[in-house]
């Protein structure tokens with residue numbers, strides 16, 4: 001990316017200017033699937049764009065921190081991202097399970113809470129609930145450890161399966177003290193208590209960032225966007241980047257709208273280049 005895209009809003013332009021003026025005080029936080037990795041039919045085949053690690057590694061030494069904030073288990077995002085042991089990413093942090101888990105490149109370890117008992121109970125009932133509501137051909141269950149997700153992308157009618165399963169899965173989640181987290185053709189049953197907004201705000205405080213960039217593509221990124229809006233109202237400049245237009249609410253709020261992970265990667269590389277001069 002020879003020239004950085006001009007943010008479409010005054011707040012976005014202020015944030016980009018603040019970042020370029022004082023990069024050492026900035027946090028750059030990114031979602032994984034759909035933002036750094038292309039959306040693919042099989043979630044186990046998702047991998048970071050080949051330019052993502054080099055771009056993040058070029059940027060990281062210039063900013064206060066680079067973090068991945070994902071709905072994936074932290075260890076899975078580290079593996080699919082190719083983040084472990086990457087030169088330049090020695091301080092990378094991955095906040096997984098919407099912030100409930102954390103992997104630190106410094107230690108190479110994942111910190112995770114005790115599993116919520118509702119997950120095992122809901123998992124046990126899930127096949128019966130799926131059967132009772134159409135047993136959509138091609139529906140796939142992702143075992144996430146701290147959560148369980150029902151994917152409809154490969155169902156015979158992905159949107160219809162998503163809509164048909166939404167209410168029964170919300171009911172199953174509620175019965176076991178869980179919440180239903182909807183995403184791009186995925187319905188996830190997970191413990192309550194944390195979201196990407198809570199995680200982002202806490203991490204901003206931890207690193208003392210005075211400027212934030214957040215990039216995302218999905219419904220689960222809306223709380224992070226809201227956290228950036230709140231930080232802005234507290235005087236911390238924030239730049240909202242959206243990858244793709246799958247979620248119109250996100251695209252409409254963004255200061256910078258990019259087509260997908262290839263362009264997000266180019267944007268990160270462009271930032272690094274501009275900062276390095």
Ligand SMILES: O=P(O)(O)OC[C@H]1O[C@H](O[C@H]2O[C@H](CO)[C@@H](O)[C@H](O)[C@H]2O)[C@H](O)[C@@H](O)[C@@H]1O
Nearest residue numbers: 032033039040041043046070071072153184186
């Ligand atoms: O917070 P994220 O990093 O964006 O993770 C959100 C969910 O991403 C994955 O599902 C999505 O990507 C899959 C692979 O491209 C795609 O097949 C699926 O339709 C998408 O919803 C992942 O499987 C989930 O566990 C994450 O919560």
